[in-house]
Amino acid sequence: MTNAHTYLTALRWGEDQLQVTSADSVAAQYLLLESHQWSFTQLVQHYRELMPSVEWETYQKQIARIAAGEPAQYVLGQxxxxxxxxxxxxxxxxxxxxxxxxxxxxxxxxxxxxxxxxxxxxxxxxxxxxxxxxxxxxxxxxxxxxxxxxxxxxxxxxxxxxxxxxxxxxxxxxxxxxxxxxxxxxxxxxxxxxxxxxxxxxxxxxxxxxxxxxxxxxxxxxxxxxxxxxxxxxxxxxxxxxxxxxxxxxxxxxxxxxxxxxxxxxxxxxxxxxxxxxxx
CATH class of the missing domain: 3.40.50.150 (Vaccinia Virus protein VP39)
Structure with a gap:
């Protein structure tokens, strides 16, 4: 099961969520890179792919925690x-x-x-x-x-x-x-x-x-x-x-x-x- 978000639109959504807080919007990209062990080039290669719905739900929760001030490393646990x-x-x-x-x-x-x-x-x-x-x-x-x-x-x-x-x-x-x-x-x-x-x-x-x-x-x-x-x-x-x-x-x-x-x-x-x- 998938949702309507590609990795690119999910990333843009995450950046938008963090830009209205004091959190660093770069964390939106960091979450995707670290959770997949991707380089930036690999992330770009996956931009147009649909993000699985379970991953999208997890990503939304992670962004919310970072927006509340929690460091991305603690959110990821690594x-x-x-x-x-x-x-x-x-x-x-x-x-x-x-x-x-x-x-x-x-x-x-x-x-x-x-x-x-x-x-x-x-x-x-x-x-x-x-x-x-x-x-x-x-x-x-x-x-x-x-x-x-x-x-x-x-x-x-x-x-x-x-x-x-x-x-x-x-x-x-x-x-x-x-x-x-x-x-x-x-x-x-x-x-x-x-x-x-x-x-x-x-x-x-x-x-x-x-x-x-x-x-x-x-x-x-x-x-x-x-x-x-x-x-x-x-x-x-x-x-x-x-x-x-x-x-x-x-x-x-x-x-x-x-x-x-x-x-x-x-x-x-x-x-x-x-x-x-x-x-x-």
Whole structure:
């Protein structure tokens, strides 16, 4: 059974629905591309085909959720990251391009094999799973304080055939007594004072504990700086995502706590401070 809508007219309808709201009308196309795993060229090739009625009903509901402010990735239950699709839920952050750049830095910078790697605050598991998939010879462990997030990460690891050890707990506590060659984290780093300028959908739908940190968003960097030496191997490296205005403050935190370490702040593709590397 079909309805009167082709993929093109359904797309135009979706765009029209979203244009009268604060939602990004591009999401109408994103839903079709991601749900079918189509490229834009493939979508165009299907423009004149009638959309099945069940799909049309689903599409209308998805557009309504996005019009109400919900991110398209949560509506679909998945988000792309480093060429792979990851399941996401309200228990996990939506993986973003800045984090892909962090992963790329690690893969470019760390060339040794047979390394032990730890991802702290793994969320959907995007970082840990990607590192394991790209470097199968690495032994990867991932932790998160949220059991619900770890459940999602486990599912993503299974889907991507990534053999990862998962632990639930606060920061480095679940791996007490262990040492790692590389520790990576995309920790909470937003200051509560920035709430007013944040995207409304982020505030409403993404998990608070994965977004906000005390001490002007610097609390987790302070905690890492105080404990890294106990968890890294002698020449180990720590990589983390940071807020775009935190470069100087993060550098000072690590240089003060670890005066013998080399601290590097790296900018993202937009020229903003977004990553830090600490090498013992």
């Amino acid at each position: 988000a792309p990251f480093y060429g792979r699709d990851f399941r996401v839920t309200s228990a996990t952050l939506i993986p973003r391009q800045e984090t892909e750049e962090l992963v790329a830095w690690i893969l470019d910078d760390v060339v040794a094999s047979d390394l032990h790697v730890l991802d702290v605050g793994t969320g959907s598991g995007a970082i840990a799973v990607t590192l394991k998939a790209e470097r199968p010879e690495w032994t990867v462990t991932a932790t998160d304080i949220s059991a619900a997030a770890v459940a999602v990460a486990r599912e993503n690891a299974t889907t991507q055939h990534a053999d990862i050890q998962f632990e639930v707990g606060d920061l480095l506590a679940p791996v007490a007594g262990q040492r790692f060659d590389v520790i990576v984290s995309n920790p909470p780093y937003i200051d509560r004072s920035e709430t007013a300028v944040m995207d409304d959908s982020v505030k409403r739908f993404e998990p608070d504990q994965a977004l906000f940190a005390a001490d002007h968003g610097l609390a987790f960097y302070q905690r890492f700086a105080a404990t890294l030496a106990q968890y890294l191997t002698p020449n180990g490296q720590f990589f983390a995502e940071i807020g775009y205005r935190q470069g100087a403050a993060v550098r000072a935190i690590f240089e003060t706590a670890l005066p013998a370490a080399t601290v590097t702040i790296r900018q993202d593709i937009n020229g903003q401070d977004r990553m830090v590397r600490v090498q013992l």
